[in-house]
Amino acid sequence: MMNSIKILVVEDDELIRENILDLLDAEDFEGLGAENGYIGVEIAKAQIPDLILCDVMMPELDGYGVLEELRSEPKTAMIPFVFLTAKAEKNDVRSGMELGADDYLTKPCLPDELLKAINTRLDKQARIKEASQGQLDELRESITRSLPHELRTPLNGIMGFAELMSYEAEDLKPEEIREMADQILESSNRLYRLIQNFLLYADLELVSKNSDRLQQWRSQSTASIRATVEEMISLKADRFGRMGDLKYDLEESPVQIETSRLQKLVQEAIDNAFKFSPTGTPVRVMTKVKENTVLLTVINSGRGMTPEEIEQVGAYMQFNRKLHEQQGSGLGLAIAKRMAEIHQGSLTITSIPDEETRITITLPTGS
Template sequence: MKKILVIEDEELVRHSLIDVLEAEEFEVVSAENGMIGIGLVHKEKPDIIICDIMMPQLDGYGVLTALQQDPLTNTIPFIFLTAKADKADLRQGMQLGADDYLTKPFTRTELLNAVNTRLEKHNAIYSQLHTKIEELCDTLIEPVPDEFLAPLKAIKSAAFSLYEIDTTTRSVTNQEILAVAEKLDWAADRIERLMQNFQLYIELEIIANNLQQIKVMRQQRSSNAADLIQQIVLAKAKTAQREADIKLGLQEATVKIADMHLQKVVEELVDNAFKYSLPGTSVGFLSLIKNATYIIYITMDNDHEVNTKFFNWLNGKNHEQSHAMTGLGLAIARRLVEIYEGEVYFGTIRDGRARVRVTLPCVL
C-alpha cells in the first residue's frame, strides 16, 4: 500500500483529500503546516507528498526547499496545491523541484490522475535504477577471481621456496634469495595494478550510464596521438625485450579522447599484442586518418594457438565471459573506446596474421 503525506492548513480541504485517497486504498498521513509536514516526511517516509503552497509558519516552497537539500528525501515525488495559476508561481515551483501542480478547485479524477502518474513514473525510474545496479554488480564481480590467481600463485610459490630453505640444512645462495624476492615483487606489482584497474573499471561502468559526464569527456583532445603511441610502444617493447620485433608507421593526429585515456587504451592493447605473439615474430603498429576517424592497427604473427574466446570477446561475442578470459585491462580499454564513440575489432588479414583495429573520432 502506497503512503501519501498531505500537507494542507485548511482543515476542510485536508480532510477532503484524505477521504478521496483513502477510498482508493492509499495510506494517508497528514499535517496542518509545513513544519509538522517536514517532521512527518522523515518519520513516515511517504511515497509521495501533496503540499499546499500558501501556509503559515512555513509555506510549500520552504517545505520543498528543505526536502531537496536532504538526499534521503529529495527524490520523493512532490505535488503542489495552489489557489493561484500564475505562470511565475508554476515556474518557481518547478525550478525548486516540484513534479506537478494541482490548481484549486480540482476534481477527484484530476487528483487521482496526478498521484498515479507520479507514482508510476517514480516506480519506473526506480526499476530502471535497480536494474542498472544489478547489471553493474554482475559486471564488477566477474573479472576479479582470475585476475588474482597469477599473483597469488607467485606468492604461494615464493612462500614454498622459503619453507624449503627453512627445512634444509644446506646454505642458501644469493641467487635463491633473489629469486624469491623477484617473485614477491612481481606479485605485489600485479596486485597493485589490479587494484588500480579495478577502481578505474568501476568508475568507467558508472560513467557509461551518465550521459552528462560522457558529454564532458568527449570534449577532451589528444593533440599528439602518434607521438604518444610511439613512446608507449617503445617502452613496452623494451620491457618485453621485443624491440627488434616492432614495426612503426604512425600518422600524427588530434584525436577526440583525453591523453590519459588514449594512453591507457594503447598500453593495454600493446601489452596484449606482445602477450599473444611469440618473441622473434613481428608486431606492427600503424595509424592513419580516414573520414574524420583515427584508425590504429596492431598486427601480429599468429604462429601459436591463441585463445579463440579472447578474440570473440574483442568482436563482442561471449561478452559475459570476457572479463574472466581477458582480464580487466582489455575490458577497460574497450569501455574507454566506446565512451569516446569508437570501436575495437579483431580480424585477420590475407596472410593469416592477426590484427586489432581501434577507431576513434579525430579533428580534421
C-alpha cells in the same frame, strides 16, 4: 529542523533572491544565495548543492555561462540546474536545454510552481542515484561471486613464495631470496593490473549508461596522437626487450579522447602484439588520418587468434555472466573495444593463425 538538502539561488535581483531564500527556509531547505554568476560558480564548487536555481540575464557572467562552467567540472556536472528568467522565448528555452539545463521557469512564478519544479528535479536525481547505486551493487556482487581463476593464480604465487621465505628464511641463500622476491613482485604487478582492468570495465559499463558522463568523456581530446602513441609503444617495447622489433609510421592528428584513455587503448593493443609474437619478429604500428577519423593499426606476426577467440573479445563482457569467460588479454582487448565504442569509434581484429594478427582502432579526430 533544517533539511540537509542544499539549494543554491543565483539571482542578481536582491528582492527576488531573498524571497526565494525565505520560501526555501519555510520549506526546511538549506538555501544558499549568490548575487552574481561568478559568486554562484564559486559557491557551487565549494558547497556542491543538491540543486541550483539560476537567473539567465545577469551582467558579466550570465546563467548560460554559469551552467557551462559547472557542467565542465566533474564534481558539479551532475547537479540539477533550473533556469529562472523573465524571458520565455523558445530560443532561450532551447539554448538552455542544449547546454544541459534540467528545467526552465518564467519569472514571476508562483511559490507552488517553484516548489513543484524543485521537488520534481530532486525526485528525478534521487531515482538516478538509486539506479546507479543498484548497478554498482550488482557489479560488486557479480565480481565477488565470479572472481576468475586468473585473479587467484598470481595471488597463490605471492602467498606461496612468501610462506616459503617465512618458514625457510634461515636456510635460504641470498640469491634464492632475491629470486623469490622477484617472483612475488611479478605476481603482484600482474594481480594489480588485473584488478585495475576489472574495475575499469565496470566503470566503462556505468559510463555507457549515464548520458551526462558519456557526453563529458566524449568532449575531451588529446592534442597529439603521434606523441602519445610513440611514448606508449616505446615503453612497452623496452619492457619486453624488443625495441629492435618495433616499427612505426605515425601521422599527426588531434584525437577525440582524453590522453589517459588513449594510452590505455594503445597499451592493450601493443601489449597483445608483443605478448603473442616471438622475439625477432616485427611489430608494426601505424596511425593514418582519413577525413574525420584516425586509424591506429597494430600488426604482429605471432600465433594469431582463432575466430572463436576474436568473437569472445567482440562480445561485451556482461558482469551477470561468469567473468572467467573473459580472461587475460581477452579482458584487456574487451576493455579497449568498449572504450573505443564509448568514444564513437571501434576496434576490430583480423587474424591468420600462425601468420599475422591485425588490430585496428578508429577514433574521431579532435578539434
